[in-house]
Structures are given as structure tokens and as C-alpha cells.
Amino acid sequence: MAGRKIILATDEYYHVFNRGIARQPIFFTKRDYERFLLTTSYYRFVNPPLKLSRLLQLSQELRNEYFKNLLTSNKLVDITSFVLMPNHFHFILRQNHDRGISIFMSQLTNSYTRYINTKQERMGDLMQGVFKAVHIETDEQMLHLSRYIHLNPVTAHLITLEKLSAYRWSSFLDYLQEKSTLLEPHIVLSQFKSPKEYEQFVHDQAGYQHELKKIEHLLFE
Template sequence: MGYRKTILANEQIYHIYNRGVARQNIFKEARDYLRLVELLDYYRFKKPPLRFSHFKRLNSVQKKEFWDKFMEKSQPLVEILSFCFMPNHIHLLLKQVKEKGISIFMANTLNSFSRYFNTSHRRVGPLFQANFKAVRIESDEQLVHVNRYIHLNPVTSYLVEFKKLGDYRWSSLPHFLGLCSTGFIASSYILSHFKSGEGYRKFLLDQVDYQRKLQEIKHLIFDK
């Protein structure tokens, strides 16, 4: 494992990025995307007493009892401000809450997903690049623009048309637009910079401003 230049400090927000080995796809079907969404929610807490694969085997009553007893009282490692999953890479905006929280969260989440993916698709070997990339967000202005960059990824990568971006399920954008509720997304701070949900939507769709600001935040984003 290589040396990480970026220091991951408590109460700081980071743009996190990782992609498949040799740029290979890390998702093959809808259930793969859904699994990683579930893992984000599960491993944001410190030391879950069960592996997620074991948690999945519980019946609905047992899951609720487990969640109420352990998870709701557990300390979070990170706050997840936003995310977007693409066929061969992922983006996250994370705030570190506990010491080494981001590193522990990423290791638990990606290791669990890799085991699931390899078992499900009869595959062996690493799925992700060895080290995830991280860059610290230094201002509120950077925060809102990097968040927009993350949410626009499906459009800029030609996966969906602009008008259908809100229908892209593997992103926190539907939550930001009020189209659904994703309980683990801590969106309130970013949305507080806008007068309304409609204000955020207009900001998202402002192509001229987006292209201009892209140059200003290029040191905060990553090549695919």
C-alpha cells in the first residue's frame, strides 16, 4: 500500500474517489449498485458486531432488533454528504467524525463489496485500485461545486440525458431533489446554501456556470 499524501483529519470534508483495477467495471447489474448503497449505510458506524453478509441473512424482525440495539447507539465514523456510483468508479463526499474514520469506513465498505462481487460473479483478485484518492475541501464554495460535479457525472459521462438525471438511482441526487429519502445522506449543510430545493436544481442545471467553475475546482476532482 502506498503512502497517502493527504492527511485525513477529523471534522474535515474530503472528495473521495476510487475505480476498478485497470479501469474495469465494478458493477454488472442493479443489485451490485444496491449492495454498495447498503454497505455505505452499514459501515459508516464504528465496529458493527456482524459482517454485513451475516446481517443480510437475518429475517426482517431480527434486522430491526439488531439495528435498534447496536447500530443506532453506535458511533459514526463518517458523515456521508453525497455520492455517485459510475460503472467503473465511485465518488463520495465524506466528513471524518472519528480518528481514521474515513480509512476504516472505506476499507470495511470496499472489502465487503469486493468479497460480494467476486463471489456473485465468480471472480478472483482485487476489484479496486489499492488506494482510494482523497482531496480536502477547503471552503463552502468548493463544497457546493464539487458536489455538483459529483452529481453531474452520469450526464458528463453520457450515461443519461440531462433531463433524466433525477432518475439516476445510484447517486444521492434524487435525495437532494426531494424525489426520495436516503436516511444516511447528510445533505442539510450543502442544501443550506440554497434558498430552496428549486434553487439547488437551478444551480445544478446552470451549464455556463458549471463549465466556468470546473476550471477552478480541477485540483479537487479526478480523471476517470
């Protein structure tokens, strides 16, 4: 397995990506997306006090209370934005601890792979090797990358631009509602007067195409 080409530094932001082996699907049902998001929320914390297997047995109300109580706890990573697609996913992550991103990604993908392997009675890897990561150097890069990530479902023709906020498996709606306990989107949203203005920025297709060149080196596809 190839080693990582860049050093992941603490207090820095990265575009993190992985996909299914041979570009095969990694999400098959609504429940799979939900499980991945729950596992994402769980493993961002350092030493969660409750085992994941126990958390899965709780009602949605108790799960929400559990995560709410952990908000001030130590986190391996902060999640700025994300999108889950049928055969891949994107994160913008801030590393809070030494090796935080690597630990988080290892725990997340290993746990989710075990879930899929058990469910489908399969063996072996689900993801395409070591996750990819690129350092985000400026707020402007962060801004345009968040738009790129949120537009993934439109680019893939999974949903129309007008209905983008209805796509459940990204952080876009969380940006508009500002209610998420999973995200730390302030570094992006602070560059706008309101969530509505950010929505208009994402919907600006002409501007998106113009600025895409500036972040080509941050992309993987």
C-alpha cells in the same frame, strides 16, 4: 502500494474516489449497485450491532428500521454526497473519528470485492489500489464539487440532464426529496432556499463550466 499523500483530519471534509483496476467495471448489475449502497450504509457506523451477513437476510422493511434506529449512533464518517458509476465512484465524506475515512473505505471496498469475487468466481483486487482523497477547504468548493459529482452520469452520457433525477445510483434525488437516512447534505443544501433551487443550480450548465476551473485540484479524472 503507494502511501497516502495527505493526512485525513477529523472533522474535515474530503472528496474520496476509487475506480476499477485498469478502469474496468466494478458494477455489473442492478443488484451490485444495491449491494454497494447497503454496504456503504452499514460500514459508516462504528461497531455495527448486527453482522452484515445477518442484515442481508432481513427484509427491506427491517433493514430500513435497523438503519433508522442507528441514526444517533457513532459514525466513522458522514456522507454528504455520492455517485456510483460503472467503473468508479465518488464520495464527499466528513471524517468523525481518527482514521475514520480509511477504516470505512477499507471495510467497504474489501467487503464489496469479496462479494464480486464470490459472485464471479474470480480472485484478486477489484479496485485500483489505495483510494484517492482531496481536502475540501471551503463551502464554495463543497457546493461546486457536489454539482460535479451529481453531473457525472450526464458527463458520461449515461442519462440526459433532464432525466438526471431518475439516475438511481447517486445522492441527487435524495437532495431533492430530503428523505435519505444515508446522507448528511445540510452543508450543501443550507446554501439554497429550497431543494428546487439546488436542482436549478445543478442544471445550470453554463455556470458549471465556468466554475469547474475553481475545483480542478479537487478532481481525479
